[in-house]
Amino acid sequence: MRQLELERPTKIKRKFGMTLREKRIKRVAYLFVLPAVLFFLAMNAYPLVTVLWDSFQYKNLMNKALSGWAGLANYTEVIHNEYFRKALWNTVVWTVLSVAGEYVLGLISAFALNQKIKGRTVFRAIIIVPWVVPIVVAGLTWTWMLTPDYGIINLWLVKLHILDEPVYWLGELDTALLTVVFVNIWRSFPFFTISLLAGLQSVSRDIVEAAAIDGAGVRKRFFYIVLPQLKTVSLTMIFIHVIWTAINFDFIWVMTEGGPLYSSETLPIMIYRYAMQDYNFGNASALASLMLGFMMACFVIYYMMTVKKNRR
Amino acid sequence: MLISRGKQRFLTILTYVVLLGFSVYCLFPFLWMVVTSLKPDAEIRTVDPSFWISTPTFKHFDNVLNNSKFLTFFKNSLMIASITTVASLLISIFTGYALSRYGRFRGVKLFSVAMLLSQMIPGVLLLIPLYLVMKNLGLINTYASLILAYTTFTVPLCTFMMKSFFDSIPIEMEESAEIDGCTRVGIIFRILLPVSLPSLVATSLFAFLNAWNEFMFGFVFINDEAHRTLTPGISLFKGLYQTDWGSLMASSVLSVLPIVILFVFLQKFLVEGMTAGAVKG
Numbered sequence: 001m002r003q004l005e006l007e008r009p010t011k012i013k014r015k016f017g018m019t020l021r022e023k024r025i026k027r028v029a030y031l032f033v034l035p036a037v038l039f040f041l042a043m044n045a046y047p048l049v050t051v052l053w054d055s056f057q058y059k060n061l062m063n064k065a066l067s068g069w070a071g072l073a074n075y076t077e078v079i080h081n082e083y084f085r086k087a088l089w090n091t092v093v094w095t096v097l098s099v100a101g102e103y104v105l106g107l108i109s110a111f112a113l114n115q116k117i118k119g120r121t122v123f124r125a126i127i128i129v130p131w132v133v134p135i136v137v138a139g140l141t142w143t144w145m146l147t148p149d150y151g152i153i154n155l156w157l158v159k160l161h162i163l164d165e166p167v168y169w170l171g172e173l174d175t176a177l178l179t180v181v182f183v184n185i186w187r188s189f190p191f192f193t194i195s196l197l198a199g200l201q202s203v204s205r206d207i208v209e210a211a212a213i214d215g216a217g218v219r220k221r222f223f224y225i226v227l228p229q230l231k232t233v234s235l236t237m238i239f240i241h242v243i244w245t246a247i248n249f250d251f252i253w254v255m256t257e258g259g260p261l262y263s264s265e266t267l268p269i270m271i272y273r274y275a276m277q278d279y280n281f282g283n284a285s286a287l288a289s290l291m292l293g294f295m296m297a298c299f300v301i302y303y304m305m306t307v308k309k310n311r312r
Numbered sequence: 313m314l315i316s317r318g319k320q321r322f323l324t325i326l327t328y329v330v331l332l333g334f335s336v337y338c339l340f341p342f343l344w345m346v347v348t349s350l351k352p353d354a355e356i357r358t359v360d361p362s363f364w365i366s367t368p369t370f371k372h373f374d375n376v377l378n379n380s381k382f383l384t385f386f387k388n389s390l391m392i393a394s395i396t397t398v399a400s401l402l403i404s405i406f407t408g409y410a411l412s413r414y415g416r417f418r419g420v421k422l423f424s425v426a427m428l429l430s431q432m433i434p435g436v437l438l439l440i441p442l443y444l445v446m447k448n449l450g451l452i453n454t455y456a457s458l459i460l461a462y463t464t465f466t467v468p469l470c471t472f473m474m475k476s477f478f479d480s481i482p483i484e485m486e487e488s489a490e491i492d493g494c495t496r497v498g499i500i501f502r503i504l505l506p507v508s509l510p511s512l513v514a515t516s517l518f519a520f521l522n523a524w525n526e527f528m529f530g531f532v533f534i535n536d537e538a539h540r541t542l543t544p545g546i547s548l549f550k551g552l553y554q555t556d557w558g559s560l561m562a563s564s565v566l567s568v569l570p571i572v573i574l575f576v577f578l579q580k581f582l583v584e585g586m587t588a589g590a591v592k593g
Contacts, residue, residue, distance in 0.1 A: 025414065026414075028414075029410045029413075029419075033410045033411075033419075033420055033423055035406065035407070036404070036406075039403065039463065039464050040427065040467075043438075043460065043461065044433060044438070044464065047438040047445065050440075050441035051437055051438070051440065105334075108330060112331050115323065115327040117327055117328065121580075123331045123334070124583065126334075126335045126338055127334055127335070128582070129342070129575070130338050130341075132521060132525075132575050132582075134524065134525040134542075134546075135525065135527060135543075136543040136546050136547050137543075137546065137564045140546065140547070140561075140564055141341045144345075144560065144561065145341065149357075150357050150358065150359070150557075152344060155360075186337070186341075190338075194583055250528055253531075254527070268436040271437070272436065272439070275439065275443070281440050288436070288437040288440065291437060292433070299429075299432060
């Protein structure tokens with residue numbers, strides 16, 4: 001339907017050049033997108049260019065004497081920061097574990113919600129709830145449940161003899177980041193649930209039935225019919241979430257502020273420290289540009305993957 | 313039937329078990345939040361906590377509401393989120409319409425790609441230049457700074473949601489309205505929007521949630537108590553109340569309340585909107 005409608009004006013254009021009506025419509029079209037374009041230019045494009053430009057400048061609000069072209073000095077300084085590697089590694093751990101956990105939970109819950117059972121809408125509503133609360137509130141509530149003194153999770157784990165004594169989950173070097181990952185999974189997996197559920201519901205029942213008639217068992221139908229059909233949704237969701245998670249500032253800041261001893265510091269936290277604690281905007285911009293480059297690389301990979309798939 | 317009855321029964325039971333597990337997982341923190349906020353300190357600080365509150369108290373709520381700036385923060389958040397919602401809705405209705413109907417123009421198409429890409433530019437990267445822009449314009453510590461930032465970051469997704477709703481409305485309706493002498497803006501407001509009311513609700517809900525839940529910009533752009541929004545406010549309570557978990561949980565309950573109320577009534581729309589934005593967009 002839509003395809004046809006879109007083609008009609010092009011045909012007119014080809015025959016008679018641009019009609020008067022078409023010209024008027026074009027003006028309206030550009031007028032309609034104008035406000036969004038203005039916002040985009042002022043609040044996305046301009047700051048983006050500034051970040052790239054500043055990354056080659058000495059720009060330190062604490063030391064205004066030093067200014068001007070810096071070349072790659074900011075980049076080398078950032079990369080040689082003693083915590084850079086740690087932060088990079090933390091970012092990778094944080095992103096991979098979070099997205100993997102979210103995907104697995106999302107898939108399981110989506111399958112469960114796709115079954116024809118009573119109370120499905122109620123369960124669906126319950127499962128989305130974590131996603132609508134502010135990250136700050138989620139972080140605060142889990143921090144309370146995880147405190148070593150009187151935190152309910154510690155008390156229960158000790159009571160069940162899984163732990164000998166309460167653990168300061170957010171305060172130990174080796175558990176802080178993993179604990180925040182756990183809470184992030186709790187809050188973010190519902191988004192996967194909803195999207196995968198929508199994907200599942202579009203899996204054609206005919207194909208599944210045909211496979212069943214051909215003698216494919218439950219397991220085979222799942223792995224060879226249903227999962228492949230979820231591939232596009234999954235790929236898109238994972239791609240979006242890798243980026244959203246890698247750049248997330250709120251969760252880690254609210255729960256640990258990157259501590260203890262930088263053990264849960266990721267690159268966004270580092271950018272924030274450079275900018276808002278050291279006021280070294282040059283270094284912060286350099287780190288931001290590095291992250292931007294990394295994300296562009298991700299995008300290119302994703303784009304190649306989808307293009308390749310479409311060609312096949 | 314695709315599977316035997318025995319297997320079917322097993323599957324149903326398994327489904328219920330899984331869903332119940334998920335429900336507990338998702339709701340337990342909220343339950344504990346509410347329980348803690350209603351307990352007196354002596355019951356919070358015990359090694360044997362229970363769900364039963366023997367002497368429920370509103371002391372913590374009283375403390376949060378009367379001895380802190382909570383109400384100011386709440387009011388600020390409400391105002392900023394509402395204005396953001398209206399602004400991004402207005403902008404994205406027009407942009408979404410243009411993207412849906414006039415995608416054939418090169419400029420419009422280019423902008424839609426640019427907007428899609430802008431979704432991938434993280435706020436943290438733009439934080440520094442935006443902070444400087446706001447500082448130079450003298451907008452630090454004003455509502456305007458946050459409204460501008462939030463609107464910018466919600467417009468793209470709202471636009472794609474509106475576009476996919478407009479896509480599903482047949483163009484014939486507009487054509488007949490046009491013949492009857494309706495203007496373009498008239499078509500949008502008199503013909504399209506009444507038809508897509510549920511989608512409008514979903515989009516505005518989405519914009520509101522985004523603005524209400526945002527933390528980072530509110531944390532950086534606002535430094536004075538009178539203009540602070542709820543999310544940074546609560547995170548600062550953490551330092552203020554130290555280990556007074558009763559008050560902290562009371563403030564959490566109060567800040568989640570409006571969202572939960574919105575959510576209970578509009579849950580269906582939100583799900584539709586999320587899937588429209590995520591899968592089709």
